[in-house]
Each structure stands twice: as C-alpha cells, then as structure tokens.
Amino acid sequence: MPNDSTARERLLEGAEALFRKQGYAASGLTAILEISAGPKGSFYFYFPGGKRQLAGEVLDRYGRRGESAIRALAQKHSGEPAKFVRALFRAAAKMEATQCTKSCLAQNFANELAPADMEMADQLAAIFARWRAAIAAGLASEKVSRKAAEQKAMAILAALEGARTLARAMRSSAPFEAIVEAEWL
Amino acid sequence: MPNDSTARERLLEGAEALFRKQGYAASGLTAILEISAGPKGSFYFYFPGGKRQLAGEVLDRYGRRGESAIRALAQKHSGEPAKFVRALFRAAAKMEATQCTKSCLAQNFANELAPADMEMADQLAAIFARWRAAIAAGLASEKVSRKAAEQKAMAILAALEGARTLARAMRSSAPFEAIVEAEWL
Amino acid sequence: MPNDSTARERLLEGAEALFRKQGYAASGLTAILEISAGPKGSFYFYFPGGKRQLAGEVLDRYGRRGESAIRALAQKHSGEPAKFVRALFRAAAKMEATQCTKSCLAQNFANELAPADMEMADQLAAIFARWRAAIAAGLASEKVSRKAAEQKAMAILAALEGARTLARAMRSSAPFEAIVEAEWL
C-alpha cells in the first residue's frame, strides 16, 4: 500500500494535469495513460476503483499540497496578516491561473461531480474546510476573534477561487490584482 | 419565428440545467434531448453546429440574464452601494448555489472548455466583463472614481463566483454569509 | 410528368456530380440538396422514390447522353472504324477521367449497388448493352461480320471503362494513351 512506484506516481501527476486542464469527464483514461506513459495493463492494479478512485487520490494530494502551501505562507508572514493575504493571492496568481492549462482541481470536481457523488462532495468540503482553517491561522492575532478570523478566511478563500475562474476566462491576472487591493482585514 | 419555436426553447433550457448540474462533457446529447422532451431528429436543424453551438447559445442567454439581474438590483438600490452589494450576494445565495443542482455555467465552461476552445474563452471573457461593468455601475457614486469602482467590482465578482463553488462543495450558504460580512467599499 | 422545372433539373445535375465524385452511399441527400441549391421541402415531390429514384433517373440521363455521344462520333467517322475508335478513347480521356472528380457513373453504381439491387443491375446491363451496340455500329463495314463487330465493341467498351478507373487512380491519361495504341480491329 505504501506503493510509490514511479508508474503510479506518474499516473497521478498526468491525471492531475488533465483534470485541471479539461475537467474530469473530458479526460479519458486512455489520454491519462498516454501522457503519463503509464503502463496500460496495470492501471487497475494500482487503482482497482478505476478512474473514480484515481480522481479521489489526485484530489487528496492536491488538497494536502494546497494546505501546506498556505501554512508555509502563514508561517513566513506570521503576525502580519495583511502581508500574508497579499502573499497568498500573489502565489495563486503566479502559480496557476494565468497559464490557462491549470484550473483549481477542487473547483472542477465541485462543478462536475459534487452533487451526484456524495463521497466526492464530502472530500471537497473537507479540503475547503482545511484550506479555510489554514488561512484563518494566518489571520490570527489579538485583534480579531477566532470566529471573525474564520469568517474572513472563508471570504478570502472565496475570492481566491473566484479570481482563478475569472483569470482563466479573461486570460489575465487582473482579477488577482483586484482582490489584492480589496480591504480584507 | 423559427428561433422561438417551443422545442428549441426547451432544448436550451434542458441543456442549461444539465450543464450546470454536471458540466459540459458529462451531459450527453441524449440526456439533454430526454429531459427537454426534445425532438431528436431536428436537433441539428436547430443547432447545425451541434452540441458546441448549443452550449454557446445557452451561455449567451445565461450571460445576458445574469447581467440584467445585476442591473435590476443596481437600479433598485441606486445610490446605496452597500445595500446593493448585500442584495447581490443574497440573491446569488438564494437563487442557485445551495440547491446543489445549479452551479455557475460560466464557471463550468471556463474550467472545461476555455483553454481548448478560443471562441468559448472570448465569449466567457466578454460575459464576465459585462457582469463586472454592471456591478461597477451599481457601485458608482461621487465618492469613488470610476477606476476604483471597476476594481472593486472585479473583486466582488470574484468573491461571488468563489462563494458559489464553496457553497456547492460544502452544501451550505456559509460562504455567502462570509462575503456579505466582508468590507467591500 | 414532363416536368423540366429548373429545380428538378438542378437536383439531377448536382446528384450526378456527387455520385460520380464519391459514389452513391457517400453522397448524402443533404449534400445533394446543398450543391443543387435544391428546394429541400419539395424533394419528395419531385422524387417520391427518394434517393434511389433520383439515382435511377440520373443514371438514365447519363446512359442516354453517353449513347448519343458515341453515335455522334460514329457518324462523324463513318466508314473509318480505326479513326472512330481513336476518337472514342480521346473523347473519354479529355472529358472526364483525368480530372479526378468525375468517374463513370455506371461503373460506380455497378460496384456499389448492382448485386443487391436487381432493378439497378438491369438498368446498368441495358445501358452497357446500348453503349456496346452504339460502338458496334461505328465499327460496321463489309469486312467484319456483325457478330465480330459486337464482340470487338464489347472489348473496346471494357478497355474504355478500365482506362477510366486506371486514369483516376494514377491521375494520368497514360491509360488512355495505352489503349489508343492497341490494335482493335
């Protein structure tokens, strides 16, 4: 089970790339295997649950990666919430959105699968909750109550996700610049 | 006359419902025809461009409907930007996000089609630009410059779109409540 | 019944062009209507028997046109069989084969429809018989018996049809030049 064989790894990476570019339904298994140079025959050895399981694991990694990235930023700008928020938005802007091949995986899955696939919905809710908590941690100070921080974190997360969508559609980083300028604290 | 035929209309409505529930790729043409009670044989009479054209027209209607809804709210709360913004968020919360069968069509298409389909990307950019402009119009007053209003409008739009995603994933209207409380002006 | 309305005429011409370019099955009714600028609604007024009837009438015209072309050549070179044969081949070479959009309609139909569609097979047999007779008429002289002329005519017709196929595949008029040089009499 702690199987980190390269093939499996490549599959996860290839799948993430495709899911973020075109969504879940449009990313055929064959295409995933192809761009991963994945061993076709043993796909169901690694992922007996098929495409759906693969998606779940990809999302899990994605969620964790996101959370730790946020926490790293929070630590770096500890005690300076304003700087932290700016850094957060800038990071998102730089990383992904403008180059339109990468959208937010969680957003894609929320739109495509959430209502029909309860398990997926739960997983997504958990991920967003963790992200929000991580952001709230970066916002903490004596001035704001915990509850207020959580609420602000939620708003910030919403703005971030929305900016990603807008940036992808407009092929511009203007949305990120706009939310950087807003007053969040 | 040809464009107002009931069958065509039903097709557009059924397609919108499905696209918003499951996205573009996962919504098969057969399913669309079924829920629309659409005449199968004449689908390509109404939409010679196939599914892609259908999506384009659905999006067009959706974009226009959204814009006029925003403008209506702006007019109703003319001169009271704060109230306008609150009304905007409340409307979005009530309308769509919580009942998880409806996500934002523009968001779906941005994630699924934008990078591969330039024309779609342009259409989406235009729609988001119009929405932003409509919001900016509701924000206008002597106190804020036009440019500032446009930037704020972009941030508000981003928060709104993001809140929709979060609400869908979390099956809760908490995201909307969070952005209502944020300071936007 | 003596309906020579332009629309009907255009339909026949457009259908012939398409049938000769791509064959029967590959030429959709929609395509035929399009290139004929044909009135879509009244197609089944002109041709109640549908595509199959259209094909029959197109073939009929084609057969008659071919026969009279042969007879005209025979008359022009009356008493000079060798010249007649050469003229026959040259005419075929010039008319159709090299420009690869036109193959012999009778050949197409023979290959696509003949065994399955008895009526079509009969029609084709009749046309080829008339062509052969027309060629035989051009070959007639005191030197050759009627029977011998008919046999030679058949061979000439075969060579002509075959040369058309070869010319189309090779995109060259070499096949016609080859049969011109052969000794036919």
Add this chain to the structure above:
Amino acid sequence: MPNDSTARERLLEGAEALFRKQGYAASGLTAILEISAGPKGSFYFYFPGGKRQLAGEVLDRYGRRGESAIRALAQKHSGEPAKFVRALFRAAAKMEATQCTKSCLAQNFANELAPADMEMADQLAAIFARWRAAIAAGLASEKVSRKAAEQKAMAILAALEGARTLARAMRSSAPFEAIVEAEWL
C-alpha cells in the same frame, strides 16, 4: 505475433468481402464486425486508425495477392505471351466477376475514395503500377521492346478491369470472352 491474431485476420477478410460487395461507404463497421465474428471492443486495438486504416490494409493485401497471382501465371506460361494473356483473363473471369458479390477492390476504392483521399490515391496508383509491371513481365520476349510491353500491359490491365465492371453489371462472362478474342500482341 500481434498481427497474426485470428481475430485481426478475420476482420480483414470480412471487410474485404463487404467492400467488394457494396463498396466502402455502404459497408458499416457493425456489419464488418458481424460477418467477421469480430471482437467489437478490440477493433480499435487492432486498427487505431479506424475504418480508413482497415481499408488501407485490406487493399494492401489485395494488391499483393493480385500481383503474385499474375506473376505465377506469367511464370507458368513463360515465353508464351499469348497463352499468358488468355490465362490471365480466364482466371479473372473464373475467380470473381461472374459471381456478383465480388468486384475489384481497387476499382471500388478508386471510385469512392481516390479524389478525396490522397494517400489512398497514391496506394492505388502504386498497386496498379505493380500489376502492370507484373503483366509486362509476362509479355517480355525478344520481339517486343520493354516500352512496348509496358504499354500493352497497361491496355490489358484496363481491359481486365473494365471487363470486371461489365461482367458484374451484365451478370455474364461475355465481357471476358470478348477480350480474350481481341488481339493484344
């Protein structure tokens, strides 16, 4: 090993039978799979290029088979061109044309696909060239120059192809008998 699998072989044979009976466009993939008892799911495993690739391979085999058949006849009647030509025509008459389910595959493809599909046209041209060369080889002797042999070979090939068409339409072997009697040397 993969290319000799029985299923693949059966597919090729079934496809040839149908293509020769009804042509390319009229032969649906489902029909091909059915008469081949072909494994439906793995069709695109064997032929990733789809129906078009299948047609290409069928034609390739057909072309090669024809060539070696001609060469065998040439060898058998070596030094006796007249006998060779007669044998050639008799073989064609016996083999295929009369039983109207089989027309010449190359002819079918030349008529249906050649103008739209350049690659196919090239393949067809190559096959006819090889057949002509094989016939020319059977015609070789001290009496005729190489060039003359090639030209005669082309005329013979044309006659042969044409006779096939006529025989199919007339449901008779008369066309073959006619070209046997003609003077070819």
Add this chain to the structure above:
DNA sequence: ACGTGCGGGACATCCCGTTATT
C-alpha cells in the same frame, strides 16, 4: 412546390473495465 420541423435509426469513434497470459 416549397420551408420548416419531426422521427428514429445508423454511422464511426472511443469509452471504461475485465479478462487470460506472462
């Protein structure tokens, strides 16, 4: 004679998941 619209089936393609074999 003609435009518009419908009915339902067939098309080639490609899908995801499972075998048996190694």
Add this chain to the structure above:
DNA sequence: AATAACGGGATGTCCCGCACGT
C-alpha cells in the same frame, strides 16, 4: 506488474423519409 485482447455500451453526428402549413 505488465501485455494483449475483449465486451459491450455510450458518445456526437448525420442520415433518409415524412409530416405540416402555405
């Protein structure tokens, strides 16, 4: 752990034929 092969269903597209109304 991977290959080759299979099963059968779903995809979007387009087909031909036939209604209506004018």
